[in-house]
Amino acid sequence: MDFKVVHIDETDSTNHWLKAHGEGTMVVVADYQTAGKGCGSNSWESERGRNLTFSMLIHPDRITAKEQFHITEVVSVALCRTLQSYIYNKVEIKWPNDIYVGDRKICGILIENRLQGNVIVDSIIGIGLNVNQLAFLSDAPNPVSMYQLTGQEADREALLADFLQTFDEVMASETAAQDYRQRLYRSSGSYTFEDAGGRFEGTITGVEADGHLLIRDETGRMRRYAFKEVSFKV
Ligand code: BTN
Numbered sequence: 001m002d003f004k005v006v007h008i009d010e011t012d013s014t015n016h017w018l019k020a021h022g023e024g025t026m027v028v029v030a031d032y033q034t035a036g037k038g039c040g041s042n043s044w045e046s047e048r049g050r051n052l053t054f055s056m057l058i059h060p061d062r063i064t065a066k067e068q069f070h071i072t073e074v075v076s077v078a079l080c081r082t083l084q085s086y087i088y089n090k091v092e093i094k095w096p097n098d099i100y101v102g103d104r105k106i107c108g109i110l111i112e113n114r115l116q117g118n119v120i121v122d123s124i125i126g127i128g129l130n131v132n133q134l135a136f137l138s139d140a141p142n143p144v145s146m147y148q149l150t151g152q153e154a155d156r157e158a159l160l161a162d163f164l165q166t167f168d169e170v171m172a173s174e175t176a177a178q179d180y181r182q183r184l185y186r187s188s189g190s191y192t193f194e195d196a197g198g199r200f201e202g203t204i205t206g207v208e209a210d211g212h213l214l215i216r217d218e219t220g221r222m223r224r225y226a227f228k229e230v231s232f233k234v
Pocket of ligand 1: 012034044
């Protein structure tokens with residue numbers, strides 16, 4: 001995609017900035033967000049000038065509203081592939097769209113789609129990638145940066161360029177859905193989960209095309225979850 005890349009020093013949130021100023025196919029990168037948004041009501045911690053906080057505006061004409069989880073698959077896989085060339089340990093996707101190394105979160109994704117009927121008119125894909133931050137101060141449970149994993153500073157511009165190229169490649173490929181499932185965190189073995197009914201032990205058996213997570217619990221019962229209906233426990 002022919003992204004117009006705009007760098008700004010500071011804004012409240014790059015997702016908000018694109019909603020107000022975005023046109024065409026665009027990427028906005030901010031050195032600092034005064035009100036970076038995480039999922040739900042969470043905020044996104046990112047030290048000024050140390051990380052990548054950016055949002056992409058795309059117009060995915062071949063993806064219908066029902067297929068919108070495909071955007072999550074493409075972005076998650078592209079991030080994993082990009083990061084894997086910098087990081088020795090396996091980079092995985094914690095359902096639905098957190099990027100993890102081991103049990104720690106290195107990158108968060110906030111996708112906001114604008115639909116008209118069955119069509120996605122705009123998709124704003126916000127990405128917060130922990131690059132060179134040395135320590136995290138917020139109460140985010142388990143953040144980690146590339147620097148903390150590798151002991152080396154990464155060039156943020158080069159990393160962004162790598163990611164944008166990989167995003168194009170994954171978007172054009174036929175394998176994003178399969179690659180997403182192959183990269184899934186805790187996809188084999190039994191783990192503790194929690195839903196509205198409490199904690200249970202279970203094994204992830206799949207992710208449906210629309211993004212629902214499937215877990216078989218210890219009694220053999222299949223459980224099916226939308227985003228936020230189940231969480232992973234230690
Ligand atoms: C999450 O909670 O995991 C999602 C975090 C998304 C953070 C990014 S940083 C760039 C973009 N702008 C925002 O305000 N949020 C996203």
